[in-house]
């Protein structure tokens with residue numbers, strides 16, 4: 473089975489939620505971190521979240537900054553989390569948002585698609601051009617890996633550059649998406665999708681239908697639901713019949729336990745509950 477088939481099957485079986493492991497030490501209750509090293513505290517927290525959510529989510533996204541910020545110990549937790557996901561036959565997106573000249577991009581590909589930090593997918597920033605993307609193709613094709621490339625991000629600043637109007641009145645990000653679509657079209661498998669996906673935030677509603685239609689063979693990573701308050705209807709439209717993307721939620725899932733009196737003893741349970749609620753809310757609102 474190819475990577476895209478595995479992801480597609482996970483979405484069909486468990487739903488489209490992507491659990492964002494943006495694990496800050498501040499999210500971990502005191503009782504769960506005292507007498508532990510930082511790497512152990514971060515990893516134990518992640519393991520509890522993974523064990524409790526693996527049958528109600530499609531994939532895990534590990535945001536590397538949360539681990540880099542704790543230095544070597546943080547990176548140890550990052551590496552252990554990725555290998556725990558792999559050992560359990562689950563899928564991972566390393567949210568590393570890389571972008572560099574081809575020679576350096578090759579090294580990033582090696583760093584994040586093999587060895588201590590091996591992930592199934594990574595996130596890329598495309599704004600240095602296509603030669604900053606192509607070095608990843610070797611791993612995509614030979615090692616069955618995938619990428620999600622930033623297209624229309626969820627932050628307010630997305631309008632500063634991504635949405636600038638070109639001479640023909642189209643927004644700049646469509647030029648980026650069209651080039652990536654061409655590349656992805658050569659790699660489609662029987663799911664109808666290919667391993668070059670797009671990151672499309674759900675916080676902007678005007679263009680969601682147009683984006684989904686234009687990039688119909690591209691799998692989406694959709695952030696913005698939960699803590700960034702994207703509307704469930706936007707998410708639904710981007711999902712393409714609920715199987716053309718994954719919806720990331722990080723803080724809303726990891727910190728859900730804080731909303732309950734018995735939360736500290738049931739961190740995983742409340743994370744699981746939030747995954748189920750997230751899926752239901754998007755599915756139900758989409759049906760309206």
Ligand SMILES: O=C(O)c1cc(=O)[nH]c(=O)n1[C@@H]1O[C@H](COP(=O)(O)O)[C@@H](O)[C@H]1O
Pocket residue numbers: 492494535567595624625626627671672673695696697698699700720721722723724
């Ligand atoms: O590439 C991303 O994952 C990403 C793109 C984007 O446009 N917006 C965005 O929020 N993200 C990431 O998605 C996650 C959102 O986290 P929450 O807002 O806590 O759900 C963070 O890890 C962000 O870095």
